[in-house]
Amino acid sequence: MSDSIAEAIKSEGSLNALFNSTTCGDLMRAVDSGSNKLASRPTHPICLDSELSVTEGCEALAANKITSAPIYDAAKGGFVGMLDYRDLVAYVLSVLHKVAKDAPPPDATLEVTDIVKRALSNKGDVPIKLISNLSHLNPLATVQASSCVREAVEDFTQKRAHRLIVLEPDSEASQFAGILSQSTIAALVASRVGKLAGVTNPKEKCIWPTGNKTLEEVGLVGKEVVSVIPEDTVLEALYTMHENHLSSVAIVERGSHGNDLVGSISMTDIKMVLSARSGWRRLYENCYDFFTSLRYEQGLEAGGDDRVPTYIVHPHSTLIATIEKLAATRAHRVWICSGASRLVGVVSLSDIMPLLLQ
Amino acid sequence: MSWDLDVFIEQLYRKQLLTENIIKELCEKTKELLVREGNVAQVAAPVTLVGDVHGQFYDVLEIFKIGGWAPSTSYVFLGDYVDRGYYSVETITLLVCLKLRWPDRITLVRGNHESRAVTQTYGFYAECLRKYGGPSVWTYFTDLFDYLVLSVVIDNTIFCVHGGLSPSIHTVDQIRVLDRFREIPHEGAMADLVWSDPVSTPTYSVAGPLGTDEKGDFAISPRGAGYIFGKEVTRKFLEVNGLGHICRAHQLCMEGYQILFDDMLSTVWSAPNYCYRAGNMASVLQIGPDLQRYFNVFGPCPDQDRDMHGRDIEFATGTDLRARYPGPGADAAADDPTVAAFRKKRASKPMVPGALRDPFEVDDTDFQPPPEGNIAKIVAQYFL
Numbered sequence: 154m155s156d157s158i159a160e161a162i163k164s165e166g167s168l169n170a171l172f173n174s175t176t177c178g179d180l181m182r183a184v185d186s187g188s189n190k191l192a193s194r195p196t197h198p199i200c201l202d203s204e205l206s207v208t209e210g211c212e213a214l215a216a217n218k219i220t221s222a223p224i225y226d227a228a229k230g231g232f233v234g235m236l237d238y239r240d241l242v243a244y245v246l247s248v249l250h251k252v253a254k255d256a257p258p259p260d261a262t263l264e265v266t267d268i269v270k271r272a273l274s275n276k277g278d279v280p281i282k283l284i285s286n287l288s289h290l291n292p293l294a295t296v297q298a299s300s301c302v303r304e305a306v307e308d309f310t311q312k313r314a315h316r317l318i319v320l321e322p323d324s325e326a327s328q329f330a331g332i333l334s335q336s337t338i339a340a341l342v343a344s345r346v347g348k349l350a351g352v353t354n355p356k357e358k359c360i361w362p363t364g365n366k367t368l369e370e371v372g373l374v375g376k377e378v379v380s381v382i383p384e385d386t387v388l389e390a391l392y393t394m395h396e397n398h399l400s401s402v403a404i405v406e407r408g409s410h411g412n413d414l415v416g417s418i419s420m421t422d423i424k425m426v427l428s429a430r431s432g433w434r435r436l437y438e439n440c441y442d443f444f445t446s447l448r449y450e451q452g453l454e455a456g457g458d459d460r461v462p463t464y465i466v467h468p469h470s471t472l473i474a475t476i477e478k479l480a481a482t483r484a485h486r487v488w489i490c491s492g493a494s495r496l497v498g499v500v501s502l503s504d505i506m507p508l509l510l511q
Numbered sequence: 512m513s514w515d516l517d518v519f520i521e522q523l524y525r526k527q528l529l530t531e532n533i534i535k536e537l538c539e540k541t542k543e544l545l546v547r548e549g550n551v552a553q554v555a556a557p558v559t560l561v562g563d564v565h566g567q568f569y570d571v572l573e574i575f576k577i578g579g580w581a582p583s584t585s586y587v588f589l590g591d592y593v594d595r596g597y598y599s600v601e602t603i604t605l606l607v608c609l610k611l612r613w614p615d616r617i618t619l620v621r622g623n624h625e626s627r628a629v630t631q632t633y634g635f636y637a638e639c640l641r642k643y644g645g646p647s648v649w650t651y652f653t654d655l656f657d658y659l660v661l662s663v664v665i666d667n668t669i670f671c672v673h674g675g676l677s678p679s680i681h682t683v684d685q686i687r688v689l690d691r692f693r694e695i696p697h698e699g700a701m702a703d704l705v706w707s708d709p710v711s712t713p714t715y716s717v718a719g720p721l722g723t724d725e726k727g728d729f730a731i732s733p734r735g736a737g738y739i740f741g742k743e744v745t746r747k748f749l750e751v752n753g754l755g756h757i758c759r760a761h762q763l764c765m766e767g768y769q770i771l772f773d774d775m776l777s778t779v780w781s782a783p784n785y786c787y788r789a790g791n792m793a794s795v796l797q798i799g800p801d802l803q804r805y806f807n808v809f810g811p812c813p814d815q816d817r818d819m820h821g822r823d824i825e826f827a828t829g830t831d832l833r834a835r836y837p838g839p840g841a842d843a844a845a846d847d848p849t850v851a852a853f854r855k856k857r858a859s860k861p862m863v864p865g866a867l868r869d870p871f872e873v874d875d876t877d878f879q880p881p882p883e884g885n886i887a888k889i890v891a892q893y894f895l
Contacts (some may be wrong), residue, residue: 201655228564304676349738415631445632452633457763457785458708459623461735462632465697481731494628 159360162346166362168509171304171345177305177319178298180341181331189404198331200225201236203282207244210236210281211427219410220421220485221317223293223331224285232318232329234285234293238420239400241427244284249388295320298330302341304331309506315485335502336483343480348472350400363511364473371508374468374489374498380405380412383441387426390418390440401486403463404497414488414496416422416444417463425450465490468497472508475500516612522573526598528567531643534604538651541607544614545658550691551683552618552663553631558585559673560762560796562779563622566596566635567763569812570783570793571605577809578795580669582613587663589779590673590705591621591758593652594633600642603652605881620661623705623736626695633879657692661704668755675705675759676740676748678729697736706737708762709745709778710836742772749775756804767794768806777804784811837868 161170181198199217201210203226214236221237234368269379287294298321305317321330346361358365367375380403381390394402401419404493405412418440425447426432435443452459464487466475478487479502486501514536519529529537559578564571578584592606593599623629624862630636630653639649663671664683678881679700680686689700696702728744745757762769764780771777783793793807 302617339876415628445634445637446631449634452595453786453789457789458734459629459633460733461697461706462628464735467697478735483733484737490697493696500558 158345159403163360167229167511168342168346168361171341172303172306172509173301174410175341176298176301177296177300177317177333178321178330179300180299180302180333180337181319198230198329200329201226203233203285207241207281207284207429208281211238211424215424216236219332221291221316221334223329223332224282225329226282231293232293233282235291235316235318236281236285237291237315238423239395240284240286240291242336242395242420242423244279245423245426245433245436246388246391246395259318272416291315291317296333297509298320302338303510306338306506309338310510313503315503317496332398335506336360336480336485338509339476339505343477344475347477348478349477359471361473363477363508364471366472367469368466368472368475368489368498368500369468370406372474373500376498377495378403378412378488378499380496381418381440382407383415384439386423386437386442387418387440388436391420391436393425394418395421401499401501403496403499404444410495412496413494414463414465414490415494416441417488418444419485422447463488465494466500467491472505477504479505514607520605520608520612523601523608524572526601528600528642529604531648532740534648535651537607537611539657541654542658543610544702545631545655545660546692548660550661550686550689550881552587552620552660553587554587554618554663554665556663556666556798556802557800558587558798560758560779560798561586561588562781563589563591563594564602565591565624565782565785566593566598566599566602566638567782567785568598568601569606570781571602573809573812574781574795577807581609582616585616585621587618587665587671588620589671589758589859590620591624591760592658593623593635593638594624594630596634596782597638598678599635599638600648601626607655608856618661618663620663620671620673621656621661621691621695621705623695623824625653625656625659625705627653628694657694659691661689661701661736662686664754664800667753668801669798670749670752670754671757672704672759673759674703674705674737674761675709676738676744676757677707678731678738679703680753681748703737705761706734707731708732708734708737708739709759709776710739710741713773742775745772745775755802763789763791764794765789767792767808768796777806779806783809787788 154500158170158174162168190449199213199219200223202214203224205213214220221235223232224234224236225231226233292312292314294308294310294312294316295318298319302497308314308317316332316334319330319333320327346359346364348359363371379393381393383404383406385393389405390402393460394400400421401417403414405411405414406419425443426435448460448462460482464478464482464484466478466487466489468489468491470489475487479485485498488496489498489500493495519533520536522529535714545731549654561578564574575581578586578777588606589600592603596602606617606619610619625637630649635652636646636649639652640646642648661672662683665671670683677700680703685700686704691701695705728741729738730740740749749755749757756774760779760781762778762780762783763782764778767780767783769778769780777796779796780791781795782867783791785791792808792810794806797805797807799805
């Protein structure tokens, strides 16, 4: 990063100089070194055909290790929406809701699609265009490649979207350049003003003043965290997330002095349900067992590199350290614990976006 | 049952679980032993370094078959004894007994899996529950894990740790003054030593007008704890501390070992066919009396000598395990295609002592074993 931008950040006390000098298109062209085995970005933008079935859509997301993709309708010649795991969860919940509550769990050999057949009386595989944005949390939001990053951050803050489609207009029509997610913004901030970016001496404070504030100081500690207990089923956990408009819940042991964090389930974990044969049975497992089997698989997928069971920061961790952790792990959120495991808050990329404008 | 470590060890070699009361006593006695050891253990060569074993009990027996049974060979285990494999309890109980029986011949270093939160997630807790009906045994072992040493230095030259380096640790003396008798924290020096990984290129490129000792050569690890670190940091650590090499574990290596940073750092991995599906080789690092380093590579234990998950073979009492694992001369593994293929791959090149060689390229028919008999004898006979 050039010295003039660094100087501007120091004198203005905000990240505007960085955001105004980088365009969304620049971020799309940034190269991921690939040293992050746990979560690497795909090398080219992925979009899904609108006629793909639910299972195929889910498999496509999982195979490319992304959490969302735009849906392209060839007949209409344009994007008709976004598909992400929250929509898939909303779909599964709505289908299962059609099964009577006191009916026994459906036969183990049926796939989700067969349940749909039962529930919706013989319609075939549901095409994903029908479940695009079913969760209402995933609107199709676009931004031009030539816009500066500040616009993207403002969109994230105001429209409460998690990702934007970046369009690069050429002579004929708008060309899909990629997805700009909140993670990309966090990675940009971490790599330019992070303590370990090699730009400043790690022993000195971050050049962005807000970055040096603790999570407590920016008001992210102490809010109630929606949680489930290990004995709750995966289905109950998904339902809790859906009703609270969240994409993740903490699994906690409840105690008199507070809750101890033992695990977490997020909506992206639905891929273990939808893409495996008879995977939907797992909806009835207890969520802690589901969580441990997910970590077991994730470790093997990462070439044997096991990760910590849950990503944790502390109330006295600084904002910039939290952003660096989110960027390095490519997580959407980290849990705030005091002491070893007492859960006192959660900080997600959505919480951080408005703070980047300060 | 009267207290006899040799009886316990013999039982454990036959994969028989010890009772809960005996395990409690073993852990208490081992804690008393370990509390007197400093955070950095000093060990003399010759010694064999063992990487992650992750509850793969039969492969631990392979290691003893290849490297020599305790106490004839001195061993340093680099951590990650439990989780993922099916026999974490038997593995850790055996190693604890060996440590108690021959404390100067066995060194146990703490890995990132020797931790309460991690063992609850990755399988050790569930295994203890299954085999003992309750969590007490898990509690005894995880309390013991708080006492394991953090690192080893061999003959003031080779630094051994489970994970890697820390931006908070510039000298080995700084490790000596840490308080290690606690659960591994989420961050800080102790967490870094067990979680960090070396990478050929750190995530962030170095930029800015900073001096060489301030390069941003550490980056936050995607694992969620510890750091990833590069060549410059490794070189600096070796120079400042007058060391020659770092050996660590923590990362799966398909060939069983990996050498990085112009041989300043190596990774040893000792769990073949990890989780019974990764298809990898494993190795132990044999260090000779003059600090010659040799990665002895081996494959998974032949299937006919181990029970598959769910099919337990009863061992008759009094069976000497050494009868089941024939010594040099008897070609027990001749029918196993993987080992046969492994042996066929040897090309004929002379072995140069003191240098690291790919074992596939070694012809050691002319190998002169060093005066200390055991390791070399077993190594040479294994190859012939």
